[in-house]
Each structure stands twice: as structure tokens, then as C-alpha cells.
Amino acid sequence: MKVKLSKYLASKENELEALISTLSEHYKYASILGSDTNGKSYDVSRRGSSINDSFWAERGFVVRVFNGINYSEYSFNELPKNQDIIIEAINKIAKEDVELLKKKDIEFFGYPLIDENEIEEDFEGEVDVIPNTISPEEKINRLSKIMNDALKLSELLIDYRVSYEEVHISKVFYSTKKKLSQSILYTTASEVAIVKRENDIKYAYESKSGLKGFEILDELGMAEGLISKAVELLDAGKVVPGTYDIICDPAVAGLIAHEAFGHGVEMDMFVKNRAKGEEYVGKKIASDKVMMKDGALSAQEVGTYLFDDEGTLGTDTTIIEDSILLTGISDLLSALKLGTKPTGNGRRESYQRKAYARMTNTFFGTGEDSLDDMIASIDDGYLLESYNSGMEDPKNWGIQCAIARGREIKNGKLTGKVVAPVMMTGYVPDLLESISMVSKDHFELSGSGACGKGHKEWAKTSTGGSYIKAVGRLG
Amino acid sequence: MLNRIKKELENIKHDGWLIESIESDKVELFFIRKDLEMNRGVNVKEYSVTVYRESEEDGKKFIGSSRTNIAPSMNEEEIRETLEVASLAASFVKNEYYELVDPTDEKPLEMKTKFGENLTKYVNELVDAVFKEDKYEQGGINSVEFFLTKHNIRRLNSKGLDITYTKFNGMIEMIAEWKDKGEETELYKMIRFSDFDPKNVSDEVSAVLSEAMERANAIPTPQLDVPVILTKEPVKQLFDYYAVRTNAQYMYEGLFDTKIGDSVQGENVTGDNISITMNPVLVNSTVSSPYDSDGFLLKDIEIIKDGKVTDIIASKRYADYLNLTPTGHVANVVVKAGEITEKEMKKEPYLELFKFSAFQMDPLTGDFGGEIRLGRYFDGEKVVPVTGGSLTGNIKNIQSSMTFSKELEQHNNFLGPKSIKIANFSLASAE
DSSP states (O other): OBOOOOHHHHHTHHHHHHHHHHHHHHOSOEEEEEEEEEEEEEEEETTEEEEEEOTTOEEEEEEEEEOSSSEEEEEESOOOSSTHHHHHHHHIIIIIIHHHHHHTTOEEOOOOOOOOOOEEEEEEOBOSSOGGGSOHHHHHHHHHHHHHHHHTSOTTEEEEEEEEEEEEEEEEEEESSEEEEEEEEEEEEEEEEEEEETTEEEEEEEEEEESOOGGGGGGOOOHHHHHHHHHHHHTOBOOOSEEEEEEEOHHHHHHIIIIIIGGGGBTHHHHTTOOGGGGGBTSBOSOTTOOEEEOTTTSSSTTOOSBOTTSOBOOOEEEEETTEEOOOBOOHHHHHHHTOOOOSOEEOSSTTSOOEEOOSEEEEOOOSBOHHHHHHTOSEEEEEEEEEEEEOOTTTTEEEEEEEEEEEEETTEEEEEEEOSEEEEEEHHHHHHTOOEEBSSOOEEEOSSEEEETTEEEEEOEEEESOEEEEEEEO | OHHHHHHHHTTSOOSOEEEEEEEEEEEEEEEETTEEEEEEEEEEEEEEEEEEEEEEETTEEEEEEEEEEEOTTOOHHHHHHHHHHHHHHHHTOOEEOOOOOOOOOSOOOOOOOOOOSOHHHHHHHHHHHHHTTOOOSSEEEEEEEEEEEEEEEEEEETTSOEEEEEEEEEEEEEEEEEOSSSOOEEEEEEEEESSOOHHHHHHHHHHHHHHHHHHHTOEEOOOOOSOEEEESHHHHHHHHHHHHHTBHHHHHTTSOOOOTTOBTTOSOOOSOOOOEEEOTTOTTOTTOOSBOTTOOBOOOEEEEETTEEOOOBOOHHHHHHHTOOOOOOOOOEEEOOOSBOHHHHTSSOEEEEEEESSOEEOTTTOEEEEEEEEEEEEOSSOEEEEEOSEEEEEHHHHTTTOEEBSOEEEETTEEEESEEEEOSOEEEOOO
């Protein structure tokens, strides 16, 4: 079923084009992004349930104009019939405030004028079952059944939480030369097993995501495996700090691709001289086993779109191939400054926020090895599974990956011993250089979480890959 | 708009409602070094409505709710449709019954701030406060972003509650960089504030520039067997564990069975006893508020005194469930200082850690840790900056022997000891 563009945005086409036309009389560049995102989050737990609007739900607009030196923006969520009100607000920011800042002797960081090609394109996503066609009752009942069935499986369970979120994004972008619209629907779903023994609480989670509709719930039902993983954590030991051969599952491989490396090739960091990655463009950065991609068109996941929040069409970017760092990923203004081609990675948390260079679908490519061979190749190391969090360090390329659990490998075999949690640290090029095996199957992408830039600016991204073998410092 | 929403609520099935209206004005400036890269303004009105539906099953009363956004651009038909969807959803949510918040004549606590109407003026003064510290040749500010928002907030419910208040939310995110003999290094800093205090901002900027210089000269963290002193932001994260343990929601959900009088640090405490008060209107905190999100009037609550639980943080809903006196949800944590000074704490060899990539505290499991971006190792004779490696541990293993500094420091919604000394952790070196 096709996912239709919001009626509201469709009805505002003439008004938005008129606004751009008026603004273009005053500014050499003017664009407007309109967003109308609807969504619901469903959560069930042993002691309660909830159905609320999604965190991502919003309706509003952001105008960008060229103020003669660089760009000014105004975000608003009312479109009055008298557009003079909006023009006045934009003039205050792009003219009065800019003049005030000039009087304070503040220097301006100049950007070239955006030069666009004429383009008019629309995109409508497609899913099997449009969520709006299913009643809230059926959705909450499906989640409740999964929870109730799971709660019967272990006396150690104190809760089994099941969540489902549906998000329908409608966006339009108008400038003097561009007229774009897109309508995309994604869903995410997750299960969390929480176990308790005496005063110890541990939990394990799994999630599913994709450009899917209500059918994503068919992928749930992971209770037995999840409960077993949570119970394992109650008896988990601590890793002896040190450097080990490691195998990262697709989730941890994705975390490395995203946090440790992906943030370091966001090209607004190049403009600020904040990225170590800039020094490596065109040079060897990883072992010859490594291929890495990012792009709105690199995969069909939550980071997929026709155009980004600056009106640049999404692309499929190969970042690393044959061990060489080919390029970074870029928003429009950074590309203008650097003289490179924008890759369609200019993304906003919402219409109320600035656009930055952001990842979309980021992953390591598959290799030629089998997981069994990878485990057999390790004398003393760990299979690292799932993660709790990660943090970037683009300038100095440190790694922080908080891993949910490690399974001990001795003499080529899993011993059954589990350590948790595990902190993996180190230096990105060392880690990438150390990748010696990559599995040929088990490729997975996950887009259930959100990515921040620094400690803010949340955006939906997917990450993943297949199993990789490397050398990592664990603590 | 509020009247339009209230009018449409009359046309749908409900057993109660709560409307929240937030009008926000925001000024944003983005700098690369000292050059302005972009200026932005935001002016939005946001409305959210929670619709409640009651039901009965086997003689037991239930209540369900569903929260939905109403955009100011919606027409009457769209508002009604959106509220009907919320009403239908709420009818399928069967939570134990609880009462909505009643209106009160009691005067709310005052939110103190020196911010006023002209946001541009205040932001420009904060720009000066930041850049006056950027005066070194070997390092400085790589980039900095300023955000200042004024929110006018109003909450109304079907029981006659109607409250309004104004709050300011400020944020400065900056990257400090330094180049010495080795590679250029950087440090991240987020300053959050709700009071206009340029001196405090300048002090924070000065401190992070000094720390960036230290990181540029740091050695890899060696393998050490000395006590660790956690300083600054990580201290705040650790105490989140206790705010969660004394929260009625987590007790109702069966995660903790905390009772008044419980010893939160165990029975054999050899270090300092914890005392925590939750202060709803802590000055300069961005989460300060005279009311919680239900509209409940907030007051100070002492939750832990000398290591023992004295009260439970309970929003109206969870107080009704557990038969507790509601306190509302208070988000500012104030921890009592310790007995010894930082100087006394640092007499013997130590590893002081104060900058992590992202220090994480899991309040459910008690696990904490992070990658070390900057620390200081004192071997008994000299202090050396260190970087790399990681610290991990579980608060249940450290809480009985923690020692708190006499000096206090505020980090947004936390006011407490600047430093705490811990043992029984795992340290991975960077060598």
C-alpha cells in the first residue's frame, strides 16, 4: 500500500510557493521545508500500558534565506493568511539581528550562494499494512499477548516490556528551483526482559525496525532467547582489563561503524577542523577486509528518504572501499564551503532545529568468512553481543562502546562464560586496521534507536553489518 | 486555540482531560571559532492534550489515557478527529484507577531568574562572556553554539486546574581545542542554565580551555592501584541511582521495594552517609518548575537523610496506587556535602577522573562507566594529566565506602559534592 503525503502539506502548496516567491524578491536564496509527521507509540508492561503521540510527531516549517554573507533561518508552526507576519519575522532575524551582530564587531563565517538545478520530484513509500487501518485495540492486544506469554516463562522475570511505534513522515521542500515532496512510513518494535534475583536486576532487549507497517509485529516473539540472555547476566563475571581478539556481532559492528567512525566523517566536522578523518581521505584507513557505506539510498531502513532537510537528494555513499577512505558524508553548506558534492546528509532533529551533516543508514559490508571459522581462529578472546551506548570522538578518534555482554572464547571455542557489561576503548584506525575477518552472512541493520550529535540533535539512523573479527581493548 | 480545543473536547467521549500549552521564543547563534556561521529564530505554539477514559471490569475501576499533539494550524475538523483518535486509544488502555490533580489555592514556589524579555540582548552578552576567555595562542574555542528559549507554559485540566508560569532554558555547547607538542586535542562542554549569570559561563569556559590544555599534554592512563576521585559531571550521574530507587513509579513497577527507613547504602557504611533533598526550583537548573507535568504543586522533599530513606517521590498517579502522599515529580537533586575538603582527599596518591566520553549510569542495574578523556594521576609527588582507558563498576560495590568532598558544585539539575572518592571498581589502562 502506498503511503500518501499529508493532506495538510498538500493543501499548502500554493501558499508555500507564494512565500518563496515573495522572499526571493528580498533574498538571493530562499527555501522552505515543511514537515507534518504523525505517529503513535504503544507500550505495555506488567503494571500498565500507554498509547501516546510519538516523540517525532510535529507540524511546522523552517525558512532559510541568504543574508548576504551566510544563512539565517526561522522556524514557525503557524501559516497565517497574511504572510507579511512571516516575512517580518524573517527580516528581523536575517537583517536586523545580523546588523546588530555586525555592530558588535562580530566576524561572519561566509558561505557561497546556493546554486541549485531545477528539480521536481515526489516519493511515496510503500508498506504491507498501513498502521491507521488497524485499531488501537488490536495493536495493544497484540503487544499484551506477547508480554503475557513471556511472563509465564521464568519466575525470575519481574517485567517484560513490549513497545511498538509507527511514524509517518511527510515533508515538502520548495525553493526557487526545487519542488520536492516525500511521504515515508517506518515502524519500530522492541521487547525487554527484566529479571531480578535478590537485589540484582539485569535486562536484555531486542528490537526490529524498517520501512514497514503494522506487519513489523510479525517479527516479534523473541521471549525465550531474551530471557535466557537476561538470566545469563545475573551470573556474568567481569572481564579482566586487557587487549583481546574480539568478534563483534552485527549490532556491535554497527556501533563501531556509526559511533567510532561515522561521526568522524561527517563533513561539517571537516569545516570546523574537528575531524581526524579529513587527513585520511584518499589514504589507507582500514584493513583490506573493510567496506563501509552510508546513505539514504544505501539501504531500505529508517534513514531512507528521497531528499534531506536542505532539499538535497539522498545518495548511496561508499565511504571505505579496499581499505581506502574515499569520502565523508556531507550537508549542503559544508559541501559548498569545501567545494565538494553534497551527499544528501543534511538532517534536522525537527523543523525547529538546525541542519547538520548526519548519518542515515551506516554499515560495514559483508566478507567471505563463516562465523564458525572466526570463533575457531581465536585462542583467547570474546564474542561481543549487543550494546548499551556509544560515543564519538571525531578529533582524537577515541572509541567508547558500552557492550551489553561478552562470551568468552578459549582455544577456538565458546566456553559458556559470560562477562558484562564490557567497555571497549581504543583508537579508531588501530581498530579498523585490525579487522581480519568479516562474515559472509548474518548481515543485519537496526534502526530502533536514535543518534545524537554531541549530546543533542536526535535523528533516526540505522546501523549494522555482519560479524567482524578485530582486536579490541576491553575493560 | 485553547478555547477551540476545549470546545471540541465537549464533542468527544472522555472522563477527563489535561491540556498543556507551551509558547516558545528562541534565539540561536552558531559560531565556528569566533565567526558567526548562522543565526536562527524559533517562534512556535505547541499544544498537547491527554484524554482520559474510565472503565470497569469484574467490579474494578480502571483509567486509560492517551496524549496527542494539536497543531495550531489544525482546523476544527482536524482537532476533533485527532481528539477522537486519542479518546478511542485511551479506551483500550486499562491502568489501575487514579485521580487527576485537583486545583489548589496554595502559592507556588518562585522561579528565580535574571533573564527578561529581550532574548537577543542576553544571548549577545553571553557571547561576550564566552569569547573573553578565548585568549590563548595554543588553543581556544573551535566552535560554540548558543541557545536561549523563553517558554510560557499553561496547564489546564477537567477538574478546574489552570496554572501558568514562565521559564527560561539556556544551553551553550562548545568544543575547546589545544595544540602543544603532540596532536591537537579537543574537549566537549555542554553548559545548561536558566539564570543569566555571565560570570559563571566565563568560569566554565575558562575551566574547559584549561582542561583542553591538560589533555594535549596527557599521557596514556597507566595501570594503577590507587583510589579514584570522581569530580564534576560524573558525580551527578552516580546520584541519579538514588533518585530512581526512591521513585514510586519504579516501586509500583516492581523494580525496587524501597521502604521508609531503608538504608540505601547497606548496613556497614564506612564512608559518608548520603542525604538528598529534591528541590523543584533550584536556581539555574533548566528542569526547575513550580508544578510537575500533571499540574501538581511542587515543594522541597527530603528523600534520604544520613543514608536512610525518609520520603518517596510520587506523582499523583503512583501515590494513589501505593497509598502514599503525593509529592509530584521533582527533578532537581541536592546532595549534602561531606566532611573533608578536596585538599584533604588528595593527600595520598589518587587518580582523579572528570572528563569521560560519556559517563553512563544505569539506574536499574547500578552499572556505571565510561572511556576516560581526562584525569589527573598523583603518585605522591607530582600530578600528571592522563587520558584513555576506561572505568567500570557497580554502585552497589562502592556505595558503602564513598567519601564526599566538603566543596559543593552545581551541574544543571544537580547540586552536590564536587568530588567523591571511591574504591572497588575496574580500571582499564590505555597502555
